Amino acid sequence: MKSKVKKNILKLKESSTLAINEKSKNLIKSGKKIYRFGFGQSPFQIPDKIVETLKLNAHRKEYLPIQGLPELRENISKYLFERSGVKYSKENILITPGSKEAMLLMHVTFNGEIITPAPSWVSYEPQAEIGTNKVHWLETSRENNWFPTAKELENKLKKLGKSKNKILILNSPNNPSGAICHNLKELAKVAKKNNLIILSDEIYTDLSFDNSYKSISKFYPESTFISGGLSKWCGAGGWRLGFLAVPSGMKDFMSSLKSLASESYSTVNTPTQFAAVEAYHGNYEEYKLKVTSILHAVGLYVYNNLKSNKILINPPQGAFYLMPEFKNKKYKTSAKLCDAILNETGVAMLPGSDFGFKPKRMLTRLSYTDFDGIEFFKNVSNHKSISEEMVKTYAPNVVEGVSKLSNWAKNL
Numbered sequence: 001m002k003s004k005v006k007k008n009i010l011k012l013k014e015s016s017t018l019a020i021n022e023k024s025k026n027l028i029k030s031g032k033k034i035y036r037f038g039f040g041q042s043p044f045q046i047p048d049k050i051v052e053t054l055k056l057n058a059h060r061k062e063y064l065p066i067q068g069l070p071e072l073r074e075n076i077s078k079y080l081f082e083r084s085g086v087k088y089s090k091e092n093i094l095i096t097p098g099s100k101e102a103m104l105l106m107h108v109t110f111n112g113e114i115i116t117p118a119p120s121w122v123s124y125e126p127q128a129e130i131g132t133n134k135v136h137w138l139e140t141s142r143e144n145n146w147f148p149t150a151k152e153l154e155n156k157l158k159k160l161g162k163s164k165n166k167i168l169i170l171n172s173p174n175n176p177s178g179a180i181c182h183n184l185k186e187l188a189k190v191a192k193k194n195n196l197i198i199l200s201d202e203i204y205t206d207l208s209f210d211n212s213y214k215s216i217s218k219f220y221p222e223s224t225f226i227s228g229g230l231s232k233w234c235g236a237g238g239w240r241l242g243f244l245a246v247p248s249g250m251k252d253f254m255s256s257l258k259s260l261a262s263e264s265y266s267t268v269n270t271p272t273q274f275a276a277v278e279a280y281h282g283n284y285e286e287y288k289l290k291v292t293s294i295l296h297a298v299g300l301y302v303y304n305n306l307k308s309n310k311i312l313i314n315p316p317q318g319a320f321y322l323m324p325e326f327k328n329k330k331y332k333t334s335a336k337l338c339d340a341i342l343n344e345t346g347v348a349m350l351p352g353s354d355f356g357f358k359p360k361r362m363l364t365r366l367s368y369t370d371f372d373g374i375e376f377f378k379n380v381s382n383h384k385s386i387s388e389e390m391v392k393t394y395a396p397n398v399v400e401g402v403s404k405l406s407n408w409a410k411n412l
Contacts, residue, residue, distance in 0.1 A: 008129050008130065008132055009130070011129070012126055012129065012130070013126075015122060015123060015126075016122050016350055016354045017038070017039055017040065017122055017350065018039075020038030020039055020348055020349075020350055021036075021038065021039035021041075023038075023348070024036045024038060024039065024348045027346075027348075032346060033346045034342075034346050034347075034348055035345075035346055035347045035348065035370055035397055035398075035400065035401030035404070036348055036367075036369075036370040036397075037347055037348055037349050037366045037367050037368065037370060037401060038348035038349055038350050038365075038367065039348075039367060039369075040175060040319075040320060040321060040367040040369065041237055041367075041369060042231070042232055042233075042234075042235035042237065042291075042320075042369065042373065043235075043369045043370075043371055043372065043373030043374075043376075044235040044291050044294075044373035044374065044377055045235060045373065045374045045377065046234055046235045046236050046239075047234070047279075047282075047284055047287050049278060049282060050234065050236070050275050050278050050279045050282070051275070053274060053275045053277070053278040054239075054271055054272065054274070054275035056274075057270070057271040057274035057275065058271050060270045060271055060274065061270065062270060063266065063267055063270070064267045064268070064270050064273055065267065066258055066261055066262045066266065066267055067093070067094055067095065067258055067261075068093070068094065068095025068243070068267070068268060068273060069095065069273040069274065069276075069277065070090060071277050072095060072273050072274075072276050072277045072280065073090035073091075073093040073095065073243075074090045075276075075277055075280035075281045076088075076090075076093050076228075076243050076245070076280050077089055077090045077093060077245075078280075079280045080215075080217075080226065080245060083205075083213035083215065084213065084215040084217050084218045085218060086215070086217045086218055086221045086224075087248075088226070088245040088246070088247075088248075089248065091254075092245060092246045092247070092248055092250075092254055093243055093244070093245050093246070094243065094244045094246070094254070094257055094258060094261060095241070095242075095243050095267075095268050095273060095276075096229075096241075096242045096243060096244060096261070096265075096268060097240040097241070097242070097265050097268050097269075098229060098231065098240040098241065098242045099201070099203050099227045099228055099229040099231065099242030099243070099244075100123060100242070101240075101242060101265065102227040102229070102242045102243060102244035103123075103124070103127060103199065103201065103227050103244075104127045104130065104131075105244065105257050105260055105261065105264075106167075106199055106225060106227075106244065106257075107127040107128050107130060107131030107133060108130065108131045108260060109131075109253060109256045109257055109260060110131060110133060110165070110167060110197075111133075111165060112133060112164045112165030112166055112167065113133055113134045113135070113136060113160070113164050113165070113166050113167075114128045114133050114134070114135045114136065114166070114167050114169065115135075115136050115138055115153075115156060115157075115160075115166055115167065115168045115169070115196075116128075116135060116136075116137060116138065116168075116169045116356065117137075117138045117139075117140050117146070117147060117148050117169075117170075117356070118137045118138065118139055118140060118355065118356030118357055119140070119146060119174070119176050119177055119323065119352065119355035119356050119357060119363075119365075120169065120171065120174075120355060120356050121171060121175045121176070121201070121355070122350075122354050122355060124169055125356070133167075136156065136160060137356050138152065138153065138156050139152070140152075142312065142314060142325075145177075145179045145180075145181070145182065145314065146174060146177040146179045146314070146323070147170075147172070147174070147179065147181045147182075147183065148187070149183065149186075150183060150186035150187055150189065150190045153168070153187060153190045153191075154190050154194075157190070157194050157196075162194075165197070166194075166196050166197070167196070167197045167198070167199050168187075168191060168196050168197070168198050168199070169198075169199045169201060170184075170187070170198060170199070170200050170201065170216060171200075171201040171202075171203075171204070172184075172202075172204075172205070172214065172318075173204040173205070173207060173208055173317060173318025173319040174204075174318075174319065174321075175204065175319055175321055175365075176321050176323055176350070176352075176355045176365035177314070177321065177322075177323045178299065178314075178316045178317055178318060178319050178320070178321040178322050178323065179314060179317050179318075180208060180210070180214065180317040180318050181214070181216075184214060184215075184216040184218070184219060185219045187216065188216050188219035188220035189219070191216075191220055191223070192220055192223070195223075196223065197223050197224075197225065198216055198217075198220060198223060198224040198225065199225050199227065200215060200216050200217060200224050200225065200226045200227070201227050202215060202226050202227065202228045203227065203228055203229055203231060203232050203242075204232050204233075204318055204319040205228070206232070206233035206288055206292075207232055207233055207288075207291070207292055207295065207318050207319050207320070208292070208317070208318040209292055209295070209296040209299075209316065209317055209318050210317070210318075211289065211292065221247065222247055222248075222249055223247055223250075224247060225244060225245065225246055225247065225250075226244070226245040227242060227243070227244050227245075228242065228243055228245075229241055229242030229243060230242070230276060230279055232319070233288060233291070234279055234284075235291075235373075236279075239272050239275070240268075240269075240272070241268060241272050241273065241276050244257065289383050290377060290380055290383045291373075291377070292318075293380070293383035293384070293386055294373070294376055294377065294380060294383075294386060295316075295319075295320050295368075296316060296386075297386040297387075297388075297390070297391055298320075298368050298371065298391055298395050298398055299315075299316030299320065299322060299368055300315070300316060301388060301391045301395075301398070301399070301402070302316070302322055302366065302368045302398065302402050303315050303316055303322060305402050305403070305406055306322075306324055306402060306405065306406055306409075308406065308409065308410075309327070310326065310327050310328075310409040310410060310412050311324050311325065311326055311327070311406070311409050312324070312325040312327070313325065320367055320368055320369050321365055321366065321367055321368075322365075322366045322368065323352070323363055323364065323365055323366070324363075324364050324366055324405075325352075325361070325362055325363045325364075326362040326364070326409060326412060327362070327412060328362050328412045329412075330412060331362070332359075332360065333351070333353065333359040333360060334351035334352045334353050334357070334359060334360075334361060334362055334363055334364060335351040335353055335359065337351065337362055337364065338350065338351045338364055341364075341405065341408060344408060345401075345404040345405060345408050346401075346404065347401050347404055347405050347408075349364045349365060349366050350364065350365045351363070351364060351365075352364060352365070368395075368398050370395075370397045370398055370401065371394060371395035371396070371397055371398050372394065375394055376390075376394035376395065379393075379394060
């Protein structure tokens with residue numbers, strides 16, 4: 001019998017990041033000791049003033065404009081301008097229920113093909129499939145910090161030809177590698193020459209360990225869309241508030257995105273939008289400095305204690321991820337490798353095949369957020385001097401899990 005579900009939807013699987021989170025929770029409930037390195041969620045408390053603003057507006061029940069609260073869009077416009085020097089007016093900003101939804105709207109609206117570097121976030125390809133846009137993976141290397149070079153992008157575009165519109169997705173700091181893209185200007189030059197659209201996923205940009213906000217929009221503002229939100233820097237993943245900033249010359253895109261929003265989620269919930277006004281208006285630089293300093297210290301601990309002749313790994317640069325590669329001939333795929341690690345050590349990670357790598361490449365994604373961020377944050381008086389002893393004291397699960405992983409790898 002013919003399926004009643006569309007083919008492109010039928011072949012979708014549950015997001016692997018959400019699936020590993022549920023699996024880890026269930027294993028913990030069953031009594032197994034699990035080191036939750038599979039799910040990327042901020043461990044830190046949302047700043048008190050932002051929470052208080054949410055409470056003060058909890059009584060609000062009115063629908064807000066489809067595009068979002070004007071004050072919020074104005075604050076995001078200023079926020080982007082202060083960081084990149086590029087002006088996205090409030091008329092060209094759409095508030096969405098999370099940045100994930102912002103990017104899904106892009107995929108559904110866009111007519112063309114998607115170029116995404118390997119590695120990339122797990123949901124780019126499935127979202128493109130929902131939008132019936134073909135995905136072309138662009139191989140990268142450890143030596144080039146897991147981002148494409150301008151030459152590699154140029155060669156890919158030559159191979160694909162010019163018959164269809166194309167979007168290049170860039171995410172820096174990157175999920176899953178934790179790396180920062182240092183050749184944005186060169187990539188922008190190639191994009192401009194080839195009339196590419198850029199979707200710049202900047203959800204982690206405030207979690208750069210060099211404390212600088214780098215956006216490709218600075219070099220190619222006329223065709224760069226920016227997605228962002230409160231999930232990572234603010235720790236408010238469950239609040240589901242994101243945004244999409246649209247270039248001023250893309251009026252047909254903005255109109256279509258707004259129509260699509262009106263026929264799907266209508267508008268983002270009202271109390272959260274008022275809280276986000278405070279998040280994008282208040283001064284939270286000290287909060288961000290402390291958060292990034294803690295994450296950097298924990299990331300360095302993981303890096304220093306995993307790198308070996310059995311594990312290849314680059315140092316952390318941002319977000320809260322690392323991408324260990326295991327020298328192994330025992331397991332045939334990275335998925336089987338991760339299954340074995342979970343079963344034998346209790347360390348939950350995701351395989352590189354979920355992020356665009358070939359299954360035989362023994363890469364994994366490790367999220368080093370399995371610690372009490374509230375307690376750690378409270379005990380840091382000087383963000384410039386977070387010692388290894390503090391990591392051992394306030395991130396014991398990370399320390400123990402890394403030790404188990406390192407010892408396990410010695411037997412490969």
